[in-house]
Amino acid sequence: MLRRALESEGHSVLLAYDGERALKLALTAEFDVMLLDVMLPRMDGLTVLKKLRDARLNTPVIIVSARDAGPDIVQGLDSGADDYLTKPFELDILLARVRAVSRRAPGPQPTDLVFRDLKLKPATYQMQRGGRMVALTRTEYVLLETLIRRAGTVVPRDVLIQEGWGLGADVSDANLYFFVRALRSKITGPGEEELLHTVRGVGYSIRSQDC
């Protein structure tokens, strides 16, 4: 739900389901804002924050926690958080606080989605294959994003349709074929390896020849 809300505000969102992965993400890519829960599996939020700051990264962090006791808040902020929001909260407030926090961050560096030498740039609706930079239309972009998010797995045709056109959408097969074709022609230049494979009867899959 949060992801949706943030994406509708123009952010692109990466999700981590436990503390370790959150930290790993935060250390590898560069983010505008990090929303951090405290109670997390594998590594709690405050530790994540501590390690992040130890690594001299000052990505803005908003702690989102059910703990609303004074000492918890103080500890959170003093661990290096930029803001502290207690659950339950109103969505509008979260969005406003995200705006407030990210407003001062100078260089927004939305993260790119990558598979091999194929890079997807949410910020500009472009993709890059090797050195080639290509512009994508909105629908092409959405489809490629879901494909590359699940790279290595097969994405069923109806999932693609749902992502690209919404739930009850009435999309003809030919139409999806049309976009697959468009994507293929953009992804695979002459002499390049085919990355977007058809899985007959099911859907499509981004992967390299082997595996």
Add this chain to the structure above:
Amino acid sequence: MLRRALESEGHSVLLAYDGERALKLALTAEFDVMLLDVMLPRMDGLTVLKKLRDARLNTPVIIVSARDAGPDIVQGLDSGADDYLTKPFELDILLARVRAVSRRAPGPQPTDLVFRDLKLKPATYQMQRGGRMVALTRTEYVLLETLIRRAGTVVPRDVLIQEGWGLGADVSDANLYFFVRALRSKITGPGEEELLHTVRGVGYSIRSQDC
């Protein structure tokens, strides 16, 4: 009481008992943090904040208010506050938030926004392309500012509208087109590279041809 507490933390404190004096203080001297109540005599806190930001001062501001309704908080943050604290609050939390807010501001932000040979001068509402200096109207300026702040990324149309005209603004498409046209004609002289690109179905983007 607040003054005591803050001074015991090593801050030196100046007190203003109404909004007008607060604004005057904030405009004349340079502060690490400003604690701002909303319900003030002579000029309410939000107006003070607004005028402060209009004067291009980005002193960190924490709003301290009894109003704890969602819309109030959102409005406060979107007016340019860095944090929002509802009364009653624990002293420790206030102190922690003051530390959090003052920690990050490394002094006043850079004055000119720059992308390639395009320079935006907030102080004078002017822009410079190469050697050419051009005056901008208020709306043109705001739009170009948000575009250049997120240079390299696509700024959705509704974000532009929100920045230029405020939240619930009712702005016709044609109107935005009008300003985009105005900006383009000012940014791109004859023979110069187009920097303001449209991304169909989404919005606009400042970037150079490649990348």
Add this chain to the structure above:
DNA sequence: AGCGAGTCTGAGCACAATCTGAGGAATTGC
């Protein structure tokens, strides 16, 4: 080899998104 369902291709149309020109309303400065 022959069949059928599933998939792909080429060409072209329709429509909404975008852009333009011209001019009218609202502000602003003097």
Add this chain to the structure above:
DNA sequence: GCAATTCCTCAGATTGTGCTCAGACTCGCT
């Protein structure tokens, strides 16, 4: 109050995206 600037609106012109269709091609099966 007037002139200049700024902002906004309307009515077409234009474009690119999304979409469709008919026919060709594949793959797996018997």
